[in-house]
Every structure is written in structure tokens, then in C-alpha cells.
Amino acid sequence: MAKTQSITSASSAEYFSKNLQQVGFSSYTKAALTTLKEAVDNSLDACEEAGLLPEISVTIEKIGEGTAKNSDSIKIRIEDNGPGLEVEDIVKVFGEYLASSKFGRGRCSRGQQGIGISAVTTWAQLTSARGASVITKTEKMRKACQCVVEVDIKHNKGVLKSKEVIDWDRDHGLTCEFIIDARIQLQGEGGLLAYLSGTTLVNPHLTLRYKILEQDWVEVARVTDTIPEIPEATDPHPHTMKLGEFIAHSHLFGRVTIGAWLKKGFSRISDGVLTDLKKAGLKQSLLDTSVDTITEENFKNVFSALQKVNLMAPSTKSVLSIGETAMAKSIQRIGQVDFFAVVSRKPTICDFKPVLVEVAIARLIDRDMPEDGAVTLLRFANRVPLQFDKSACAMTKAAESVNWRSYGLNQPKDSLPLGPYIVAVSVVSPFIKFKNASKETVDASDELVEEIRRTLIQAGQRLSKHIRRESKEADLEKKRQHIEMFAPILVDGACRITRSPKNRRERALEGLAKLLGRDAALAEKELKVAIEHAEEAVMKMEQMTGILPEPPVVEEKPKKKGKG
């Protein structure tokens, strides 16, 4: 008979240390990106929470060969001007899994669960036997604190090592440094540069300095001094909860009646809703019972009744917006654009969760992208670039479902459109449904895909004004050429077949020139209208953003000022 095995429980740190591939450490190249991403996202969140304009500095150097085969030893250092962390918080943030100030709060922050940076510390610990080196200074501290934090994997606790007090020439801020086994990939969709440029695009208030390997320092200055205000979380909506959450939620309220708890603890529940609940068969006596005394059965009854009544959709106030102006300014930081379109939709409800979708489309003047390649689609969830698993993402699906041909772009069937364009899609929501813990893909629910699709359509319509102008110009040029090239061939051929005299040829040529000239005049008129529309669009964008994109070069025509 087999020996009975004892059941043991493992700490969450133990779980994650064995499954780091689930949180972004599935390869050495991804390890470098994830480390950078988690640290920068934390810095941005901290600055925004404290109402500070973020200034982040990144240095990445190769310090030798990695301990594992085919890897390098990489030092990644991120420095911010955030509020800093108290020493007792440092161990929790860097050394403990699921210790977060943001967990389940329903706010649009980048980090949510408190896994990312602890996983980075674990990776550093596993590959270089050294955790996170941190320097922190809060406004209250006279001197900065320098220490090393490691994860006690067995007990999911942070361990503070070699703590020392040092002088630091700044009021507040935090620096973290990791030495990890990794490989550096700069270019491509999954490259470090794509992450950094994507982050600057959706964070117009960020000043970022970076030096990667042997390259020179690069500084991307902020384009707005407005710190995005992160809206407060709203109370939970009963239709977005499960029974277990519903019961657990009641424990926060102590001794209150069910009726009072429902009104106080949830959004969209009013006296009217309570009346509806009674009409649906819930007894008044139950509503008057205290939450701490009712049975599970009764919780179930209240919960089921709530699911059956019609409630207003959840509030969209908790959603943060980058805004069209900021996006328009920010997109100029990618490079010099010859035209662009930005759309920021109103917040809406998808799958009972508030969501806001924003889109920016631009065409770069100095583009090294192929004319017939697919557009570059940049995806952002809560202002964090998503760089992997593109095909399954809601944003990709939405972009593929739009008929871009009607806006003047080429597009193979059910695919992304073609051309040297950058299409940036940002989805912001306090509850983004990611497909995995490493937040690489947003789940493609029908409602979300439709909302993104609508935003893309609006942006496409704005973009089409510029494209139409170009195609009308090309059309007119082609028509003018056609008149010159084909008119004599056509008339001469017809004259030879009918054996017509020379003077008839002249008359016919004259008539044909008039006819085709009329067509060309019509094309000219259409071009004029298209130019007006495109210029209006540029002016509107300029009024909004103060930025005038480089106008398209029109040969042999003096530049017009203003409208017309």
C-alpha cells in the first residue's frame, strides 16, 4: 500500500518563484524588458499618486557574462523624483508578493496586484544571488536610506540587508538597481525602445532620460505640465460582483441593516432600487436585518434579487483620460509627423466595467517603414505598452475589423491596414481584463472590441481628410497626363478607320480636349474641396494643440496661408 503523502501549503512567493514565466520572465530578452517596465510603471504610479511631475532616468549596462548559458549580466537602474518610500514599506514593495497599495481598489493605476516588482527582485536573486538595491528618500527624511532587499521565498516576506544612511542631493525620490541575467533587445515590437517610446507617447507629462548600453544619453522632455488626476474609485456595482465577493464586502460594514448596507456600500442602489427589490419578492424584514446576523442563504437571496433588477450602468467617473490635446502633443515626440488624428471617446461601459478608449494615428515624415507593410499598431492598457501576443488582443481585433479602405488606406481582408502609419490605441479602465498575469493581451470581449472599433473609425474619418487630399492630387495629375497622352492616339485611330480628313481630326481633338478638360476641372474642384477640408482639420488640430504638423509638399504651387 502506498504511503499517504502529507499536504503542505506553499507561500505565494514560492509559487511565483517557480512560475516566473507567467509574470514576464519567459526568456532572457523578456526578463530585461519586464524589469525595466515594472520599475518605470511603479515610478510613474508613485509620482502621479503624490501629484509630482515624473522625471525618470534609466541606465542599462552590460557588466559581463550571465551566470546562465547564452545570457549576459545586465545592470538596470531606474531613478525617479517620486515621493520615495519609507524603509518599512521598501521591504513590502520589493520583497513581498501581493503587498500592494492598489490591489482591487478600482483605480486606473498601472500596477494592480503587487506582483511585478517582487518578481523582478526574485529574478535578480535567482540569477545573480542579489536582490534589489534601493536608495530612498522621502520629504520627511533628512538623509537617504540605501539598502538591499531580498525575498524570503519560503515565507513571502521581504528581508532588508546592508542598510545604510547616505547623503543624497535631492529632496525625495527612489532609485532601484537590479543585476540580472538577461539579453538586451533594442529594436522590434518587443524591444526596449518600443517600450520607452510607447511610454512617453501615453505619458505626455513624463520627462524621460535613458542611456542603454554604449548609446548616448537620450532625453525626451515632457510636453505638458498637467499631472493626470487619477479619479477616485467608485463603490462597486452589484452586477460586476460574484456572490463570494458580495458576502466579503458586507464584512467591511459591521452592524448595519441590509438596506443601509446596499445603499452605502454599492453604486447605483437607491431607495427606488430597494422598492424594486421588494417588488421582486424580497421581504422588508430581510432588508431591515443586520448584515452581520443574516445567513448565507439570505445573502444568496439578496444577491439573486439584485441580479434580476435593472440597475443603472456603473459610473464612468473612475476612468482616467489622456485627452486629445496631450495625445496630439505627445505623438510629435515620436518623430516629425506630416499629419495625425487623435480621438478621445467619452468613458463608457463595456462588460459592466467603465472603459475609456483613445486613439492617435500619425504618419511620420522620416519614416523607415515600408509603404506596403502593415501599420505599426501600438497598444496600451492603463498607459502601459503591451508588446506581446498581439493577435489575440482586443485592440488588434478591433483594428482588423475596421474597413480602412473607405478612409483611403490599403487593407488586405481581415487584416491591419497597410502604410507608414503609427496607430496607437489606449484602453484605460480600473478593471482591465488581461488574458494573463504578465499583462500582455487584453481580452477581446465583443463590447470592448466594438468600443475600440468605433474610436478607430472616428480617427480614420479624421485621417481620411488628409489622405483624400493626397489621392485627389494624384488623381488630378493622372487625369492631366491622360488628356495629353491619349487624346491624339484615340482621335488619330478613329480618323484612320473612318478615313476622315485632317480638319475633322482637328475639330475632334478640340472637342475631346474640352470634354476631358471638363473632367479635369471637376477633379480640380474636388481637390480644392479636399484641400480645404484637410486644412480645416489641420487648423482645428492646431487650435487644440498649438502644434502645426509639417504640411504635405505640393509641387509648383505657392504655399497658401490659412484657409482655402
Add this chain to the structure above:
Amino acid sequence: MATDVNVKQLSVDMCERLLRDLEKARRPVFQATKCALDNCFYNPKVGYLTPGDKKVATELNVSSVQKMSRAIFMIELILRNLDVGATNTKRELYYISKGEIKHNPALRPLDFDDQDESDAIVDFICEMMECYREDLNCFANDRGGQTYSQQLMVMETMPDGTKATIDLSKLGTAPFQPKNRPQSLKLKAKKKIDFCLIVESEGTANTLVNSGFTKRHPVILLGAQGVPSNAVRGWTKLIQDELDVPCYFFGDLDAYTMQNIFRTLKAGSAASLIRNADFSAPEVKFLGVLPEDIKKYDLPDYAVRENDAVESRALKKARDALQNDPFFKDKKNKGVSDILRWLLQHKRRCEQQAFFSVNPRDPLMPEKIIIEKIKNKNFV
């Protein structure tokens, strides 16, 4: 009898109209009959598909000026051919155009990038003139219609006006190959001919001839080789009209044969609406394989493979045909549409060669069955 189209006169008329309009700075518009199913009617009195009133118009404007210029250029090449009685294929016309353009830089804007472009211009000319490519002396390779008979005489008028007489009984084992343009042929029967048998499979037609079918019976036997070409269609029509003999089609029992082969032979097609009068033989009967033959002769048949793209498309087309095709909708063709309905309902198919299974040791069995079916009027 097939009628000739005077391409030269039509070309001159067209160019006259074009120049007249241009002289008055008026926009020339060329109209052609729309050759599509939505402009297709079945006239039971004549027995073939006829065009409705719908027209497609090509207007000369800055977008179509290139196409029109290319068409006029191609017409000149064609007229030159017609003048000297020369013929060409579409591919040859493509290279002739390339050669002309190479030697005349003024024509460079007309240059064709590939043969598809020049083919489209030849088709466009046919549409405008409402004629067949053969009328433009632009021939495709003659396909199908290889004919055997001991009684048939063919009198051919050559392009130079000389005449030739072909006695099919003097050709040995060689068949007579009708041309894609049967207008120049006249027929005569040396003795009374009982019927004309059109066999879908060229191979089976050869087998029947080799086993002595045409020696034992005073008939005309021809192989259709799948979807009937213009040659097969015009030739069958000629036999039907000039010799006044009953014509029977012997082919597979499947949706494709009924719609694409038999219907085209009997009533023409939507794509050739304007010329169906000359290229359809409305008196042709469907001899088999009939659905009842399967049981009567115990023929091996097969289930239609619905996962096969070609077969499932044929079934879908059959469903559409019963609803939309005026030929199958007309009560005059109820027998044929009943077969199509049977095919859709039973999803079975049976090949013409299945008759060889009836008595595998008697090579004359299929011949006997064909004769028996005709005698018993066992056809549709």
C-alpha cells in the same frame, strides 16, 4: 443558320459616332447588352436564353480614355487581319500589340503590362460590337466536337471564297473537327440519318465509334469534351437546323453536367446572351444517364462528396439555378429541372461510363442500351 457580323462596318460606324460626338464636344457613350443572369430570359418559343433590356454603358471620360484608345488601336489590328483573312489567338494579338508599340514610340502609353490587359480589350470590343471573338478573326484552339459519320457531307467556304467538300465516310479513323466559327459550313446527308448523338466524354465517343456504332447505324456521333465550346454549340445547332435530325445528349447524371454542359448546349448561357440564337440547339434531348436508369440497369452510383469544394459548389449552384435560372424555371424544361431536384434531394451521382457495368463481357452493351432508350423514347 448562323449569321455573319460585319466587323468592318461596325468599326467604321462606331468610330464615325465617336468623331461626330467629339466634334460637337459631346460625350460619346457606347452601349452594349448586359450579358448577365439578371438580364437573362428564357423564351420557350425559340428555346434559348434571350437578353432583356438592360444595357451597360461606357462613357468616354478622362478615366476611360485609356481603355477607349486601346480599343481603337486593337480594332485597327483586327481590321488589318480581317482584310487579309489572317487569324490570331489572343496571346498572339498581345505580342502583335507589343511589337506595334515597340516600333512606334507615340503609342507607348497604350502598352500592355500583361496579356490579361489586352484580353480585356478584345472582350470589350466584342461587348461593344455584340459579337464573338471569332468574328474578329481571333480564335481559340478548337476544342471538342470531333465528329464521326458515314452519311454526313460538309461543304466549307474558305476565307478566299474557294469551296471544299468533306465526306466524313472517307476520313478513315480520323474525325471531322468543326471550327469555332461554323458559319462557313453547309451540311448534306448522303442517306437518311436517324439521329445525332452528342457524348459528353470524348473518350466514350471514341470507344463507341471504334466498336462500330457509326457503321451499324446511320447516325452522326460527336464528342462534346466537357463544357461545350462555341464550336460544339454552333456545330450542333447547324446539324439540328440543316439536317432536321433528332439530337440526343448522353452524359453523366450530376448537377454540373445538367447546368454547365447540357443547359449551355440546349439553351446557351448568360455570358453569351447576344449570340445564343446561333450557338444553342434547343431540340437536343437528354438521353441519360436518367435517375431511373440507375435502378433499371442496376448502375453503380456514388454519393456526392459534400466536403469536396467542386461538388458542393455544383450543388449550391443547382439550388440557385432552380430558383433563379429562367431555363430551369420554365415549365417547358420541367423534365430537366426535375432531374436537378432529384440530384439535390438524393445527393447521388452516376457517370455515363456506368453503362459498361451492365454486361462487362459485351462491349456493345452501351450501344444497345442507347439504341433501346431512343427507341423507347426514354429521354427528357
